[in-house]
Amino acid sequence: MNEFNINKESFDIKPEIIVSKIINEHSKEIYTEKNMLNPYDYDLHCFDKKKNFLGYIEVEVSNHKRLSGANWQHSFLARKVLKYDKDKGYVDWELRDNADKTIYIKFNKYFGLVDCICCSIESITYFDSDLEYKTGDERKDLVFRTHQDNPRVAKGIKKCIEYIERFFEV
Numbered sequence: 001m002n003e004f005n006i007n008k009e010s011f012d013i014k015p016e017i018i019v020s021k022i023i024n025e026h027s028k029e030i031y032t033e034k035n036m037l038n039p040y041d042y043d044l045h046c047f048d049k050k051k052n053f054l055g056y057i058e059v060e061v062s063n064h065k066r067l068s069g070a071n072w073q074h075s076f077l078a079r080k081v082l083k084y085d086k087d088k089g090y091v092d093w094e095l096r097d098n099a100d101k102t103i104y105i106k107f108n109k110y111f112g113l114v115d116c117i118c119c120s121i122e123s124i125t126y127f128d129s130d131l132e133y134k135t136g137d138e139r140k141d142l143v144f145r146t147h148q149d150n151p152r153v154a155k156g157i158k159k160c161i162e163y164i165e166r167f168f169e170v
Helices: 014-026 077-081 157-167
Strands: 030-034 044-048 053-061 082-085 090-095 102-107 116-120
Touching: 014 030, 014 044, 014 053, 014 102, 014 157, 102 157, 116 157
Parallel strands: 053 102
Antiparallel strands: 030 044, 044 053, 082 090, 102 116
């Protein structure tokens, strides 16, 4: 089990609203809005321009100026990819519901349009270098990672928008 204290997690929704606006301004095919109903669910709901529901987008904003090197290791990415049992306070080892309909997108702390990445939530669990065990035998040391050099990761807002539109087949 991976320990995680939900009470210490920030639910500041401003970054998610900013990312939603960025996506909406750059895409001619999709529209996103903040999920205001459930803080434990994916951050954004994604629709086509006719308001047909397409799927979800999970947002993360780095504390760093640039997304590179060690900054690409995600402390809470396992919680975003795997089911989290809020009552028991730990991450389960199953993909979250609707993972097959979800994109993960990350920006640097300045929301730089060049310095952002995205990929499908499902693909994160299949990267060869996904798992890093600090002790080699304790599941609580699990860390999921994405890498800007991986060909399955889109980089920059233009490529991310193309990736998202292709993923949702619009």
